[in-house]
Amino acid sequence: MVPNSFIVTLSCPDRPGIVHAVSGALLEAGCNISESRQYESRETGTFFMRVTVATSAPREELEASLAPVAEAFDMKLGIFTDGERVRTLIMCSKDGRTLNDLLFQQRSGALPIEVPVIVSNHTELAPMAEFYGIPFVHLPVTSATKAEAEAKLLALVEEHGIELVVLARYMQILSDDLCRALEGRAINIHHSFLPSFKGAKPYHQAHARGVKIIGATAHYVTADLDEGPIIEQEVIRVDHSKTPEQFVQLGRDVEGRTLCRAVQWHAEHRVLLDGTRTVVFD
Structure with missing residues (x-):
């Protein structure tokens, strides 16, 4: 099966454990991370991340895996189909x-x-x-x-x-x-x-x-x-x-x-x- 490719973006107040929690949720959804970028804004205390993943799971499963993490860290979360116009x-x-x-x-x-x-x-x-x-x-x-x-x-x-x-x-x-x-x-x-x-x-x-x-x-x-x-x-x-x-x-x-x-x-x-x-x- 050709895997689905998604782009995940997020921003939230910076604190320890964000990357670990996000990575664990992506692993739970069977995702392979192909690209990951992150940045901490010292001026606003906000953490930003953009991740591209490949998975055989549908979008709904990815959303379900990330939802508890988004709630726990008060994230603004976006999930997009890679390449979609x-x-x-x-x-x-x-x-x-x-x-x-x-x-x-x-x-x-x-x-x-x-x-x-x-x-x-x-x-x-x-x-x-x-x-x-x-x-x-x-x-x-x-x-x-x-x-x-x-x-x-x-x-x-x-x-x-x-x-x-x-x-x-x-x-x-x-x-x-x-x-x-x-x-x-x-x-x-x-x-x-x-x-x-x-x-x-x-x-x-x-x-x-x-x-x-x-x-x-x-x-x-x-x-x-x-x-x-x-x-x-x-x-x-x-x-x-x-x-x-x-x-x-x-x-x-x-x-x-x-x-x-x-x-x-x-x-x-x-x-x-x-x-x-x-x-x-x-």
Whole structure:
């Protein structure tokens, strides 16, 4: 019989005996551990662990073996089928480069996600969605229709069984209520100049100030704008010879790579929240 492969993630207050208890429960379920990573956060006193196991036992048996351990150690426990694609809704506006990066990586098999729907407040990227064969939903947003549009978005999340929402250059600020509804399962990308270069044309502002490093940050969405727990960052060096337009192009390339890595790590259940920070078992 081909064994089942599962990913087990957990976080709990740190204390002696956690690894021993978890290992014993996995042994009881007939599991062979193929990968194990762990980390103790000194700042929060929290223990984190990610384990990949192979077993002939079904998921229910694995859950039953781990349940007493989770209760005894007050664990936040996750059990996932290894390789299972995460159902992902992508939101975008008019700039399609980051969206295309995600869809290309998904189609090539590099991103373990399934995209059943794309949502946009504009219609410019509908042809790209059609090219990839993904339904496109236009949800225009104004100050008068914002609440209605967000209610429709949550209805789409429910309808399609969405596990992750990705903001791929979606140029609208989400309400606090929506951020709370999507807490821990919505990822955004922005240029790393924030908060130094806010507003329109941040790359042009950076060029005018003669910056030497540009980059991007992928983070979880929270009610505090662009202040959510950081998943991944990347920077590249630039110099005086680059034009503002070249800054934009280089920045967009970095944004695409950074967002794709963040989505991949989330989909592979490698990211665990530690207060305002993340633990990433990359």
